[in-house]
Amino acid sequence: METLIKTGLLSASDADSRTLRTLFGQFATGVTIITTMAADDTPVGLTANSFSSVSLDPALVLWSLDKRSPNLELFRHIEHFAINILGADQEDLSNRFARPSDDKFEDVDYYRCDNGTAVLDGALATLVCRNERQIDAGDHLIFIGEIHHYSLAGGQPLLFHGGQYQSLAQTCSA
Numbered sequence: 654m655e656t657l658i659k660t661g662l663l664s665a666s667d668a669d670s671r672t673l674r675t676l677f678g679q680f681a682t683g684v685t686i687i688t689t690m691a692a693d694d695t696p697v698g699l700t701a702n703s704f705s706s707v708s709l710d711p712a713l714v715l716w717s718l719d720k721r722s723p724n725l726e727l728f729r730h731i732e733h734f735a736i737n738i739l740g741a742d743q744e745d746l747s748n749r750f751a752r753p754s755d756d757k758f759e760d761v762d763y764y765r766c767d768n769g770t771a772v773l774d775g776a777l778a779t780l781v782c783r784n785e786r787q788i789d790a791g792d793h794l795i796f797i798g799e800i801h802h803y804s805l806a807g808g809q810p811l812l813f814h815g816g817q818y819q820s821l822a823q824t825c826s827a
């Protein structure tokens with residue numbers, strides 16, 4: 654069978670990181686904050702939209718961390734982490750956890766769950782996971798988590814698309 658070459662396709666080897674960001678940004682995602690607790694009971698967290706569900710049986714999810722993160726070694730060795738899925742009204746929280754800072758948790762409501770993980774109050778859902786496996790992937794490290802506990806409140810999600818926060822279009826019921 655003859656192979657059709659579509660002329661609109663560009664070579665990825667010519668794409669710089671800005672172009673790749675724009676390319677990846679076409680995929681609309683939710684927004685999460687990944688949290689855990691350091692050995693000295695300091696809560697740690699960062700904003701991540703790389704979250705994805707993976708498997709129902711066993712219940713597995715994934716997210717990826719930039720290898721330049723100061724928390725790379727901590728997450729590499731921690732036993733559990735929590736994935737807090739943000740609601741539409743939590744943009745400020747997302748921004749706070751997307752900047753390097755020592756006091757991200759100041760005035761933030763969170764609690765420590767049995768396995769020592771920090772969990773945020775007020776998320777749409779929280780998945781407390783065992784740090785099951787890690788996969789080296791270029792400039793990121795992929796974390797596979799097995800869900801051990803969860804909370805589910807539901808509500809309108811915070812969305813991210815094209816490098817900007819978005820919200821679901823409201824449908825009018827006349």
Ligand SMILES: Cc1cc2nc3c(=O)[nH]c(=O)nc-3n(C[C@H](O)[C@H](O)[C@H](O)COP(=O)(O)O)c2cc1C
Nearest residue numbers: 699700701702703717718719722723724751752753
């Ligand atoms: C919407 C959004 C999504 C992000 N997703 C990720 C992600 O999936 N992985 C990642 O490593 N950084 C991601 N970042 C960037 C981190 O939140 C940011 O680098 C943060 O400073 C990391 O925290 P740390 O410096 O304390 O490690 C995202 C930022 C934003 C605003």
